Amino acid sequence: MTGYPALAMMIDGHAVSGGGRRTHAVVNPANGEVIGQVPLADPADLDDALAAAERGFARWRKSSAAERAAVLEGAARLLLERQEAIARNATLEQGKTLPEARIEVLMVVGLFRFYAGECQRIYGRTLVRPEGQRATVTHAPVGPVAAFAPWNFPIGNPGRKLGAPIAAGCSVILKSAEETPASALAVLQALHDAGLPGDVAQAVFGVPDEVSRHLLGSPVIRKLSFTGSTVVGKHLLRLASENMLRTTMELGGHGPVLVFGDVDVDRVLDTVVPHKLRNAGQVCVSPTRFLVEERVFDRFAAGFAARAGAFRVGDGLDPESRMGPMANPRRPEAMERLIANARDTGADVLTGGERVGNQGFFHAPTVLANVPEHAAIMNEEPFGPVAIVNAMADEAAMIAEANRLPYGLAAYAWTDDARRQRRLGAEIEAGMIGINTTMIGAADAPFGGVKWSGHGAEDGPEGLHACLVTKTVHEG
Numbered sequence: 001m002t003g004y005p006a007l008a009m010m011i012d013g014h015a016v017s018g019g020g021r022r023t024h025a026v027v028n029p030a031n032g033e034v035i036g037q038v039p040l041a042d043p044a045d046l047d048d049a050l051a052a053a054e055r056g057f058a059r060w061r062k063s064s065a066a067e068r069a070a071v072l073e074g075a076a077r078l079l080l081e082r083q084e085a086i087a088r089n090a091t092l093e094q095g096k097t098l099p100e101a102r103i104e105v106l107m108v109v110g111l112f113r114f115y116a117g118e119c120q121r122i123y124g125r126t127l128v129r130p131e132g133q134r135a136t137v138t139h140a141p142v143g144p145v146a147a148f149a150p151w152n153f154p155i156g157n158p159g160r161k162l163g164a165p166i167a168a169g170c171s172v173i174l175k176s177a178e179e180t181p182a183s184a185l186a187v188l189q190a191l192h193d194a195g196l197p198g199d200v201a202q203a204v205f206g207v208p209d210e211v212s213r214h215l216l217g218s219p220v221i222r223k224l225s226f227t228g229s230t231v232v233g234k235h236l237l238r239l240a241s242e243n244m245l246r247t248t249m250e251l252g253g254h255g256p257v258l259v260f261g262d263v264d265v266d267r268v269l270d271t272v273v274p275h276k277l278r279n280a281g282q283v284c285v286s287p288t289r290f291l292v293e294e295r296v297f298d299r300f301a302a303g304f305a306a307r308a309g310a311f312r313v314g315d316g317l318d319p320e321s322r323m324g325p326m327a328n329p330r331r332p333e334a335m336e337r338l339i340a341n342a343r344d345t346g347a348d349v350l351t352g353g354e355r356v357g358n359q360g361f362f363h364a365p366t367v368l369a370n371v372p373e374h375a376a377i378m379n380e381e382p383f384g385p386v387a388i389v390n391a392m393a394d395e396a397a398m399i400a401e402a403n404r405l406p407y408g409l410a411a412y413a414w415t416d417d418a419r420r421q422r423r424l425g426a427e428i429e430a431g432m433i434g435i436n437t438t439m440i441g442a443a444d445a446p447f448g449g450v451k452w453s454g455h456g457a458e459d460g461p462e463g464l465h466a467c468l469v470t471k472t473v474h475e476g
């Protein structure tokens, strides 16, 4: 008995399941056992959701800011009360350790509280005109949003997909990952229990391509919000172009970390190694390419391998575990492919390099050193617990390598030289840059990338404005 809940879609305020619908088996990544079955939407379900979203938008766009704030505040309170149960189910379906899942709940609590305040500050402006005339600029909710959230932050991603549209006065149809449905449903339930009407926010699951084609092809939907891989993002952008949808795209990354010789190597390692292994590396802003100045390279590489090799890997519910399994069988398979390819190109495996145990989807924390530029892992997002550590000659070479890839999501740098810090902030092509810190996400800060990592931002006032359209009324 896992305590894992029965699963249903939430369409127009009703739990929808059974009725001969197809299902997807939800698996515990720690042992491979099936823990639930999530129903998959038929076209008729999606039509029901679209009709409800249209009604929901007509209602919610007229709601007062105070009403929206009360819902978001109330949901934040309920999420806190339910934190332990929500976090446990997230660990069961996604694998991450329980402390990491608890933090995810807090991330959504913080975001909902921030947007409860921010939705009351959607100001317009009046333009200077001759007496008797007037021109006003206002911001209105964009309309019903189709939001697709992945499995790596099963609580946090749905929180982001729901919070900003609800604050802006939009309705939302959320399709969260079929692998992690209970977490998404718990976030939605908190909003409904706090008074959000059932047609304003809904949850469907399905065959991803069927759902996205159906929703994005409907004239009801006015915005696409997607978090996931660049390849799927490009496909969805093409679909979204048909109806000229507003888009927010949070796509892949390949985080460079520039480590200069003037730092305290042990202090940096104590921060970056746990950050690399957070959520078994399945994080879009995960630090991946460690570009280390030659004079501290040997110490850095050896220290990284020692710390990563000692990291305790196990079931996320075991309090001793510091890293859980990977979320699905595709990930350890991808690690095996990338590591084998790196070995073939001449890279050194300093620690790890293989799966752990014979059940579930565990993979050892792995450190690769001296990895040539043409190795697949130097170009493809590993999305796993694998760090690349390469020696670099100087700052110019490090910046060139940081900017070599088409990705530009998160980048990190460690140096005590103030002038260099400013140069790096200006030169590195990334949406988020952490200098002497790994803390690059906050409710009040825009989160998003440049280049192939996508466009638009979530969180912060920018995330709210991404759900608004601008209208100017000129009066003669």
Ligand code: NAD
Pocket: 148, 149, 150, 151, 152, 176, 177, 178, 208, 209, 210, 212, 227, 228, 229, 230, 232, 235, 236, 250, 251, 252, 283, 284, 330, 381, 382, 383
């Ligand atoms: P994937 O690329 O097929 O799926 C990524 C996400 O997109 C999943 O949640 C999936 O349900 C969704 N998706 C896929 N096709 C879709 C479609 N046509 N319409 C709507 N949603 C769709 O593969 P995956 O194996 O789940 O993940 C592999 C890669 O995805 C990772 O290596 C990583 O690069 C990327 N990823 C990125 C993030 C992120 O936070 N940016 C999160 C999860 C996965």
